């Protein structure tokens with residue numbers, strides 16, 4: 001089943017003109033194959049996995065190394081469901097909150113990098129993950145429920161869990177624009 005999924009994902013890269021980038025490098029292979037899972041089993045994320053994911057977020061680069069973020073970990077199913085309705089037990093949500101912006105700082109951008117670091121770390125550990133900004137307004141309006149620290153605003157939510165691998169990878173993967181549409185070679 002795993003081989004079939006990889007073949008289907010490879011076919012998507014071929015159609016997007018990205019196949020030349022698939023290599024034996026585990027980091028680039030991961031970047032080129034990971035996607036944002038929607039369906040999860042109720043197998044819990046372990047504390048060890050969560051610890052590595054959070055440390056990968058802490059290790060993220062940030063402007064002037066300000067590290068203008070707090071990570072709020074939520075495991076309680078009802079609280080998670082209040083933010084993302086199709087949550088299943090065993091999922092974890094990490095709310096990435098940014099220090100309220102001061103002149104010359106870039107907390108939203110920095111928080112985006114930390115969120116992506118944790119997204120990649122989760123996939124590197126064989127887990128599924130999906131970034132959400134849709135629930136951010138609700139989270140900031142109910143800060144007490146989610147324990148958002150004073151002086152910080154939620155920027156993104158990262159959902160982590162064990163992906164349901166029985167889901168058809170073709171309908172799960174989202175196509176990308178082609179390199180020709182994206183890469184501006186005007187100065188070459």
Ligand SMILES: Cc1cc2nc3c(=O)[nH]c(=O)nc-3n(C[C@H](O)[C@H](O)[C@H](O)COP(=O)(O)O)c2cc1C
Pocket residue numbers: 034035036037130131132133134135156172173174
């Ligand atoms: C900043 C950001 C915000 C997102 N917000 C949501 C969201 O609120 N709800 C959702 O279902 N997916 C959300 N996503 C997931 C995107 O829809 C998904 O990454 C995109 O469609 C590409 O699909 P793929 O990651 O599976 O390749 C978000 C992704 C990012 C990067």
